[in-house]
Amino acid sequence: MLIKKIMNNSKESLNVWNELMQQLSTNEKCHEIIRMSPLAFARLCELLRETGCIQDNRNAIVEEQVAKFLYILAHNVKNRTISFFFHPYGETISRHFHEVVRAIISLEDQFVRQPNGVDVQKQIASRNIFYPYFKDCVGVIDETHVHVKVSKYDAPRYRGRKEYTTQNVMAACGFDIRFTYVLAGWEGTASDSRVIKNALVRDDNLVILNGKVYYLCLMSSFQLRMNVKLKLLDSCVQENIICLMWDICYEVD
Numbered sequence: 612m613l614i615k616k617i618m619n620n621s622k623e624s625l626n627v628w629n630e631l632m633q634q635l636s637t638n639e640k641c642h643e644i645i646r647m648s649p650l651a652f653a654r655l656c657e658l659l660r661e662t663g664c665i666q667d668n669r670n671a672i673v674e675e676q677v678a679k680f681l682y683i684l685a686h687n688v689k690n691r692t693i694s695f696f697f698h699p700y701g702e703t704i705s706r707h708f709h710e711v712v713r714a715i716i717s718l719e720d721q722f723v724r725q726p727n728g729v730d731v732q733k734q735i736a737s738r739n740i741f742y743p744y745f746k747d748c749v750g751v752i753d754e755t756h757v758h759v760k761v762s763k764y765d766a767p768r769y770r771g772r773k774e775y776t777t778q779n780v781m782a783a784c785g786f787d788i789r790f791t792y793v794l795a796g797w798e799g800t801a802s803d804s805r806v807i808k809n810a811l812v813r814d815d816n817l818v819i820l821n822g823k824v825y826y827l828c829l830m831s832s833f834q835l836r837m838n839v840k841l842k843l844l845d846s847c848v849q850e851n852i853i854c855l856m857w858d859i860c861y862e863v864d
Contacts, residue, residue: 645681664714679704680711725791728820734786750791751826754781754803771799781806792817
């Protein structure tokens, strides 16, 4: 692990950057530490630096700020744990964390794009077991519960199927395993159908083109995989009318 250094000039900043990149390039456990390869880490830092939201400063270079951010997410650690390795104050770690969050959010339009539905995805078109049966399917939707900390007053609304407080997060991805839509923030007690309905009518909505479908993956209490095909038959935005057809089939994992 790197020990925090106070950078007073560009030469020392470069030395810290070189040391950090060397650790990430040679450490076999790099993926276990920050959950990505050295090449992906370097590319992410480059993209975040280009946004201008985070920059090198005398306390930490961009690579160090991103490394701290990724380690917190990967291992759910507290500021005091990060400060043991990097040696800044807790307030500095918190500030760097939120700056990286804002920088990553600014990349949303660049990476999280909803399908246009014009072309059949190659993962479907190239396999006979999928084509032409799934030629109109543009992706998969699933929901998951993510641990969240809230006030004691709000806790009952966020404590649903888990013994701890969570938020119900809905995500859609294409068959290339790339996210195309994410909706977070709903309390843990909110049903999956309520979250999906909200995703369809909100301003930054999940777009389902007429004639296209998404597959919903849900897990029942009997450990059966229930695949629910959600098809948008008609949508009238002016009258806020959305007609849905649900085709449900069960298959054991």
